[in-house]
Amino acid sequence: MACRACPRLVRHREEVARRKARAFRNETYWGKPVPGFGDPEAWLFLVGLAPAAHGANRTGRPFTGDGPRGAGDFLMAALHRAGLANRPFSRLADDGLALSGVYLSAICRCAPPKNRPTPAEVRNCLPFLVEELRIVRPRVVLCLGGLAFSWTLRALEALGEALPRPRPKFRHGLRLDLPAATLLASYHPSRQNTQTGRLTPAMLDAVLAEALQAQAPLPAQRAEGGTPTGRRGTRGRSSRPRGGPRPEAGSGPPPS
Numbered sequence: 705m706a707c708r709a710c711p712r713l714v715r716h717r718e719e720v721a722r723r724k725a726r727a728f729r730n731e732t733y734w735g736k737p738v739p740g741f742g743d744p745e746a747w748l749f750l751v752g753l754a755p756a757a758h759g760a761n762r763t764g765r766p767f768t769g770d771g772p773r774g775a776g777d778f779l780m781a782a783l784h785r786a787g788l789a790n791r792p793f794s795r796l797a798d799d800g801l802a803l804s805g806v807y808l809s810a811i812c813r814c815a816p817p818k819n820r821p822t823p824a825e826v827r828n829c830l831p832f833l834v835e836e837l838r839i840v841r842p843r844v845v846l847c848l849g850g851l852a853f854s855w856t857l858r859a860l861e862a863l864g865e866a867l868p869r870p871r872p873k874f875r876h877g878l879r880l881d882l883p884a885a886t887l888l889a890s891y892h893p894s895r896q897n898t899q900t901g902r903l904t905p906a907m908l909d910a911v912l913a914e915a916l917q918a919q920a921p922l923p924a925q926r927a928e929g930g931t932p933t934g935r936r937g938t939r940g941r942s943s944r945p946r947g948g949p950r951p952e953a954g955s956g957p958p959p960s
């Protein structure tokens with residue numbers, strides 16, 4: 705993936721990769737757009753904000769390399785407790801992390817200065833998110849943070865999803881049962897949130913429990929012994945269309 709559509713972000717991601725942090729001065733930074741990662745047949749699709757300068761922009765994998773007690777470890781520990789990840793940390797692209805039924809994505813694929821992409825930059829990047837959602841067809845979409853929430857609504861709208869009017873506002877724990885998928889919202893697991901207690905492990909566990917509950921077939925489907933198929937989004941993995949293009953799941957960079 706060699707997109708250079710956002711000059712400010714291209715400059716920043718490459719400059720960070722050249723200068724490096726002292727702790728990582730002997731590493732080769734990824735320094736490019738960070739592709740999604742996880743299970744290409746995921747039922748749960750997580751949407752974050754953007755790669756961290758010395759985290760995903762270094763390792764080339766979302767939520768990876770933010771350091772102990774960083775966002776990646778906080779998230780992966782929760783996924784591990786929920787039985788959705790094979791280890792409770794995310795440090796390097798070759799650390800053996802495997803996600804089961806989960807896919808990680810973001811509204812912006814390049815590390816922005818001060819972790820803040822501009823609306824124009826997110827708009828440039830949105831087609832990548834739309835395409836991943838179209839291919840993965842998740843049953844549940846979990847947005848991490850307010851920006852991820854509002855831009856994911858736009859992505860779902862671009863896919864033809866019928867959204868409530870007025871548009872719902874972000875709040876932690878929000879659940880929206882849309883025709884094709886359930887949308888959940890959580891605070892982002894950034895240090896700013898987790899080290900101030902705004903987001904605790906128990907709060908994220910509760911959101912993941914809600915996701916697991918939303919993933920289950922509806923009572924009517926269980927009675928019929930089947931799963932309905934929709935325009936997109938499925939009520940169970942057995943109804944997911946096969947074939948066609950796949951996202952670059954798990955296709956991180958070479959080990960750094």
Ligand code: SF4
Pocket residue numbers: 707708709710713714737812813814825828829
């Ligand atoms: S943020 Fe997205 S659109 Fe902008 S340069 Fe990176 S990959 Fe391209």
